[in-house]
Amino acid sequence: MNDRKLLVTAALPYANGHIHIGHLVEYIQTDIWVRFQKLRGKKCVFVCADDTHGTAIMIRARQEGRPETELIADMQAAHERDFKGFDVSFDHYGSTNSSENRELCNGIWAELRTAGLIAERDVEQLFDPVAGTFLADRFVKGTCPNCKSPDQYGDNCSKCGATYSPSELIDPVSTLSGAKPVTKSASHLFVELEQLHEFLDTWTQSGKHLQPEVANYLKGHFLCDPLRDWDVSRPSPYFGFEIPDSVGNFWYVWFDAPIGYIASTWQWCKANGEKLEDWWKSSSTEIHHFIGKDIAYFHTLFWPGVLKTAGYSLPEFVHIHGFLTVEGEKMSKSTGTQVQAHTYLKHLDPSFLRYFYASKLGAKLDDIDLNFTEFVNKVNSDLVGKVANLASRTARFIEATGLSVEYPHDGGLFAAGAAAGERIAQAYDQLDYSRATRLIMELADQANAYVENSAPWALKKDPTQQVRLQEVCTIVLNLFRQICVYLTPVLPKLSVQCGQLLQAPITHWDDSQTPVVNQAISKFEHLLQRIAPEKIQAMIEESKEVVPSPAAEVPSAAAPTSELPIDSGDALIQEPMAPTCTIDDFTKVDLRVARIIKAEEVPEAKKLVKLTVSLGGDNTRTVFAGIKAAYTLEQLQGRLVVIVANLQPRQMKFGLSEGMVTAAGPGGTEVFLLGVDSGAVPGQRVH
RNA sequence: GGCGAUGUAGCUCAGUCGGUUAGAGCAACGGCUUCAUAAGCCGUGGGUCGUUGGUUCGAGUCCAAUCAUCGCUACCA
Numbered sequence: 001m002n003d004r005k006l007l008v009t010a011a012l013p014y015a016n017g018h019i020h021i022g023h024l025v026e027y028i029q030t031d032i033w034v035r036f037q038k039l040r041g042k043k044c045v046f047v048c049a050d051d052t053h054g055t056a057i058m059i060r061a062r063q064e065g066r067p068e069t070e071l072i073a074d075m076q077a078a079h080e081r082d083f084k085g086f087d088v089s090f091d092h093y094g095s096t097n098s099s100e101n102r103e104l105c106n107g108i109w110a111e112l113r114t115a116g117l118i119a120e121r122d123v124e125q126l127f128d129p130v131a132g133t134f135l136a137d138r139f140v141k142g143t144c145p146n147c148k149s150p151d152q153y154g155d156n157c158s159k160c161g162a163t164y165s166p167s168e169l170i171d172p173v174s175t176l177s178g179a180k181p182v183t184k185s186a187s188h189l190f191v192e193l194e195q196l197h198e199f200l201d202t203w204t205q206s207g208k209h210l211q212p213e214v215a216n217y218l219k220g221h222f223l224c225d226p227l228r229d230w231d232v233s234r235p236s237p238y239f240g241f242e243i244p245d246s247v248g249n250f251w252y253v254w255f256d257a258p259i260g261y262i263a264s265t266w267q268w269c270k271a272n273g274e275k276l277e278d279w280w281k282s283s284s285t286e287i288h289h290f291i292g293k294d295i296a297y298f299h300t301l302f303w304p305g306v307l308k309t310a311g312y313s314l315p316e317f318v319h320i321h322g323f324l325t326v327e328g329e330k331m332s333k334s335t336g337t338q339v340q341a342h343t344y345l346k347h348l349d350p351s352f353l354r355y356f357y358a359s360k361l362g363a364k365l366d367d368i369d370l371n372f373t374e375f376v377n378k379v380n381s382d383l384v385g386k387v388a389n390l391a392s393r394t395a396r397f398i399e400a401t402g403l404s405v406e407y408p409h410d411g412g413l414f415a416a417g418a419a420a421g422e423r424i425a426q427a428y429d430q431l432d433y434s435r436a437t438r439l440i441m442e443l444a445d446q447a448n449a450y451v452e453n454s455a456p457w458a459l460k461k462d463p464t465q466q467v468r469l470q471e472v473c474t475i476v477l478n479l480f481r482q483i484c485v486y487l488t489p490v491l492p493k494l495s496v497q498c499g500q501l502l503q504a505p506i507t508h509w510d511d512s513q514t515p516v517v518n519q520a521i522s523k524f525e526h527l528l529q530r531i532a533p534e535k536i537q538a539m540i541e542e543s544k545e546v547v548p549s550p551a552a553e554v555p556s557a558a559a560p561t562s563e564l565p566i567d568s569g570d571a572l573i574q575e576p577m578a579p580t581c582t583i584d585d586f587t588k589v590d591l592r593v594a595r596i597i598k599a600e601e602v603p604e605a606k607k608l609v610k611l612t613v614s615l616g617g618d619n620t621r622t623v624f625a626g627i628k629a630a631y632t633l634e635q636l637q638g639r640l641v642v643i644v645a646n647l648q649p650r651q652m653k654f655g656l657s658e659g660m661v662t663a664a665g666p667g668g669t670e671v672f673l674l675g676v677d678s679g680a681v682p683g684q685r686v687h
Numbered sequence: 688g689g690c691g692a693u694g695u696a697g698c699u700c701a702g703u704c705g706g707u708u709a710g711a712g713c714a715a716c717g718g719c720u721u722c723a724u725a726a727g728c729c730g731u732g733g734g735u736c737g738u739u740g741g742u743u744c745g746a747g748u749c750c751a752a753u754c755a756u757c758g759c760u761a762c763c764a
Contacts, residue, residue: 362700
């Protein structure tokens with residue numbers, strides 16, 4: 001079994017955004033596992049690539065006025081820089097936009113055809129005549145055909161929950177150009193996954209390839225019903241690979257993305273004189289995918305189905321991890337908790353995040369939380385106070401003499417540490433890094449206690465104890481080195497530094513089993529700097545996206561300052577301009593100033609607040625607004641707002657809503673009610 | 688509301704097959720030490736294992752119900 005090779009992949013980052021600390025959970029988790037396997041002497045190859053295709057890339061490139069290839073090249077360079085900065089050490093980092101990937105897609109496609117899994121049928125889709133492109137569901141808005149709610153996306157209604165195709169929308173509008181889309185029929189290609197149902201049932205439920213929670217989830221959500229056909233083609237124009245036997249059609253990005261794993265391996269093979277078959281079509285190679293829980297479906301149903309059909313090896317295991325929360329909440333740009341990799345690197349040592357994640361990660365797919373207080377405490381206490389301190393408090397004593405010629409008696413400490421190695425290795429192998437780090441810290445505690453009891457600083461002052469001093473330091477530095485060996489997968493830099501200090505590089509896990517003796521040592525230099533809490537603060541500040549607070553908005557409107565803030569164009573890109581409307585269209589909408597006379601909690605609702613607004617006199621309305629997370633009841637009580645007064649009342653779960661309160665912002669805590677300058681009174685119309 | 692999970696010390700978590708008095712780290716408190724980056728060592732306090740019921744000689748662990756929290760989703764007119 002030991003000659004088995006490992007091929008490891010992490011999910012392919014999409015070329016539409018930068019790497020942030022949430023992504024890094026996965027890359028660090030995977031990198032630790034790979035480094036561990038290599039340190040144990042396993043043949044292990046770690047490949048990844050940028051995921052480059054799809055409508056989003058095409059649109060973005062257009063907005064930036066440059067070719068897609070330029071956009072994806074820039075983004076890939078940024079991704080690789082970020083990964084390097086965090087010591088994520090891919091053996092090869094490719095791109096899904098490669099000739100290898102195209103060739104593999106062709107081959108796999110042919111196999112799917114031969115197996116009779118591909119069906120073709122027409123799909124009515126909306127086409128934007130101005131932008132000259134078919135519109136993905138998210139690029140179309142219109143009125144729900146079921147409940148007549150306006151401003152709904154193309155696939156389902158967020159109001160009544162109806163699902164439909166974009167072509168059924170009433171008065172559809174392209175969010176790209178604002179043009180009225182036309183319905184065009186296009187031929188789409190589907191993979192009939194249901195034909196593989198039995199195989200997928202067996203594979204996912206075998207208990208060997210997936211975490212039990214995942215197998216359970218698939219069984220309850222997908223495998224209990226017939227599997228739906230998968231639409232894997234998109235009509236031109238589309239940024240991707242054209243399907244060879246279906247001119248004008250391109251593979252959907254999710255078809256060619258996982259094939260990118262194989263393509264990247266192939267590129268690695270070419271560069272290293274290896275054969276792809278040995279890695280993807282051989283029982284002597286175990287394939288391990290590491291992914292987040294959001295893309296479980298693709299990797300556990302569609303992907304095994306494709307591999308099986310095309311004659312490639314199936315993954316030995318798909319390791320699925322949870323998400324990162326920061327301070328107990330989802331990452332957010334406005335609070336600065338969605339820290340980008342390059343921002344982190346400006347302020348903090350990547351080793352710290354690697355260690356912190358390791359100390360929190362288990363094999364389950366629970367989310368992990370980054371609490372900054374805990375982060376600072378843990379890193380400073382464990383890495384600096386315990387581990388680095390071992391070298392720091394002994395190395396200088398024996399800079400002149402070096403290590404003892406023979407390893408002295410240490411009361412069995414080194415042997416106990418060596419014996420712990422198998423338990424630590426097992427924890428790493430099972431992805432239980434929190435256990436591994438806990439076990440390692442026990443060793444550090446014992447080593448520090450040994451320093452305390454041996455009191456080298458006292459020995460130093462006694463000229464008759466110089467040999468003993470050298471022995472004690474030899475022991476402590478070897479315990480330190482043993483710990484560094486065990487931490488090598490997590491902290492490769494510390495491992496190298498330790499190798500330099502003792503002039504004995506750490507190259508194998510078994511370096512933990514034998515002490516280094518009779519050896520000069522290098523001059524001691526600090527290995528790690530403690531985290532100053534101010535650095536965290538600075539990092540968060542830099543990560544905050546400028547979002548004007550409601551409080552700041554009012555004075556700036558009343559008293560314009562001489563310095564205008566620089567506003568990014570992100571909001572407009574996020575939600576493109578609606579098509580031109582006439583003044584008649586506008587006057588159909590009756591906007592009125594209203595006063596919130598009562599704001600009530602709706603206990604069962606997560607987002608809704610029940611408002612009673614007055615338009616003056618006896619004229620009051622009940623309005624439900626999705627602003628619970630952004631405002632307290634006290635803040636709402638009494639204030640003036642602008643409402644859409646002639647909106648058709650809507651029956652909601654908690655009552656009838658007779659209007660809409662206007663607000664800007666993406667939602668959640670970022671909702672900003674429109675206010676009016678003083679002087680306006682309820683009932684006045686907005687012109 | 689649907690689906691998935693999770694509730695163990697102030698915080699983050701471990702707790703194997705049901706078995707003695709439920710553990711660790713961090714934080715807190717007291718003492719010691721001064722080699723070390725305000726690091727280290729020893730000690731102390733702190734838990735009705737969410738709640739209720741059940742199975743059992745015995746339940747943190749198994750079963751049922753219930754409550755709470757988190758994620759996705761629905762409800763943002």
